[in-house]
Amino acid sequence: MRVLVVTFWLLFTASNAELGGRDNEIQLFPKNGQQNVNPDTHLVLTFPSPPTIGNNGTIRVYDTSNNKLIDMLDLSIPSSPSPYGNGSTKANYSDTTTYQTNIIGGMDFYFHPIIVRDNAATVYLHNNQLDYGQTYSVETDSEVFKLADGSYSTTNSWTFSTKSQGPSPDAPEVIVAADGSADFNTVQGAIDWAPSNPTQRITILVKDGNYEELVYWQYKTNLTIRGESRNKTIVGYPNNSAFNPPNRQGPSRRPAFSFHGVSDVQLSNFTINNYYRGQAEALLIEGVRVIVDHMTLNGSGDAFTTYGTIYVADSKLTGDGDTILGYGSVYWLHSEVVSTAGAVSWTRTVQGIHGNVFVNSTIIGDQGNSTFARLPDNSGGVMPNWPYAEMVLINTKTAGIAPVGWGPVQGPPFDTSHLHLWEYNTMDLEGNIVDVSERLNVSKQLRLPEDSVTIAEYSDLAYVLGGWTPVVVSS
Incomplete structure (x- = not known):
């Protein structure tokens, strides 16, 4: 994958001594001496060959007016207990190691201080450390970047100046562009700017580009985030429950993109990727009246976790087992779910x-091995077997689903009368009715005319979503 950073970069020629005796050019972003830079900018250094990241050295940012140290990244600090996302997914509360930590949307996350894609090294400063109307200098120790021939590389310090001010606090729309040509460089920067309770709906328009950043926010309302184009506006991050294991308290830290305690939020017309495997959501939603419209979501296990009331329209979700971890009420219309392994969902509906x-x-499963939903044995938990689990399919096309359709439903005997594992008019991809003769005994086939009322109710948005009838806000 290539990080797309489109800008007019300065060709910066370092000395032979700095580059281990070689003449090379390093492209810098922001360029040396650049004015009107957004304070949420990343720093990008593009080398003539792919660099590797050293285990020591620092990157330092100073306010040139008083030489005050504004931010520092120390490469001797590990990024995570599992920096490649392949370790334990359990929290180790006895671990006293200091890890690279960034405060994002008010919550602490472990993070990668530098990500290298091809020849470009993107440096992630700690969020909200730079301010408007300031001039900054950047200094990089020689140990930070190592070149292909084994030599270490640095740059002379370079400077840039931020814009005098940001968007008006009452602006109804702001624009994000990775090249720094708009109001913000990052999605998170625009979200941090957005007021929590605006008097009118706020729209964040994200221009085409690759935004490799961890996105999280809390307690905001009346917000639309819209991409310029669904397949070319890409927001993603390498994250999972091993890289960011659970805290003692607080929301999950493992998604690439998540939000908590929100209302009346709409995501439209862009792609969200999680680049790690495991328990790794592309998107986690905890909120009411949330719209997911013309979106592409690519995650791994628990690729989409839901709480609250959510309307998903004309969207595609891909994951690889328990692809939907469903605590919320979600109405899916004209949408597609692809689960490349295991059950499509683990639906944890409460009464x-x-x-x-x-x-x-x-719904597309794994070569005939998938089921629509599983209920594993939770007899030792607070909600054994999730007896009110609900997943209803109406006029749904399917492929790769086992003849049993549902399950396994495990554990000691429990009352299954409240389970709603229901189908009406399930088809194959060509529109032919599928054989449901081997379906799990606790599932149900809805039929006309006897189930006409139930079919009508579950076809109704407001019925499923607790009285809310979503209206997609157009561009």
Whole structure:
């Protein structure tokens, strides 16, 4: 994968001594002496060959007006207990090691201080350390970047100046562009700017580009995030439950993109990727009246975790087992879910709400080995077997689903009368009715005319979503 950073970079020629006796050019972003830089900028150094990251050295940013150290990244600090996302997924509360930590949206995350893609090294300063109307200098120790021939590389310090001020606090729309040509360079920067309770809906328009950043926010309302184009506006990050294991308290830290305690939020027309495997959501939603419209979500296990009330329209989700971890009421319309391994979902619906309801949508499993939803043995938990689990399919096209359709439903005997593992008019991809003669005995086939009321109710947005009828905000 290539990080797309489109800018007019300065060709910076370092001395032979700095580059281990070689003449080379290093492209810098922001360029040396650049004015009107957004304070949420990343720093990008593009080398003539792919660099590797050293285990020592620092990157330092100073305020040139008083030579005050504003931010520092120390490469001797490990990025995570599992920097490649392949270690334990359990929290180790006795671990006293200091890891690279960034405060994002008010919550602490372990993070990669530098990510190298091809020849470009993107440096992630700690969030919200730079300010408007300031001039900064950047200094990099020689140990930070290592070149292909084994030599270490550095740059002379370079400077840039930030814009005098940001967007008006009452602006109804701001624009994000990776090349720094708009209001913000990063999605997170624009979200941090957005007021928590605006008097009117705020739109964040994200221009085409690759935004490799961890996105998280809390307690905001009336917010639309819209990409310029679905396949070319890409937001993603390498994260999972091993890289960011659970805290003692607080929301999950393993998604690439997540938000908590929100209302009336809409995501439209872009792609979210999680680049690690394991328990690795592309998207985690905890909020009410959330719209996911014309989106592409690519995660791994638990690729999409849901809490609250959510409307998913004309979107595609891909994961590799328990692809939907569903605590919320979600109405899926004209959408597609692809689960490349295991069960498509683990639906954890509690009493009194609806679960995952698919209408005129498509579900594709793993070569005939997948089921729509599983309920593993939770007899030792607070909610053994999730007896109110609900997943309803209406006019849904399918492929790769085992003849049993559902399960396994495990554990000691429990009351299954409240399970809603229901289907009506399930088809193959060509529109032919599938054989449901071997379906799990606790599932149900809805039929006309006897189930006409139930079919009509579950086809109704407001019924599934607790009285809310979503309206997609157009561009």
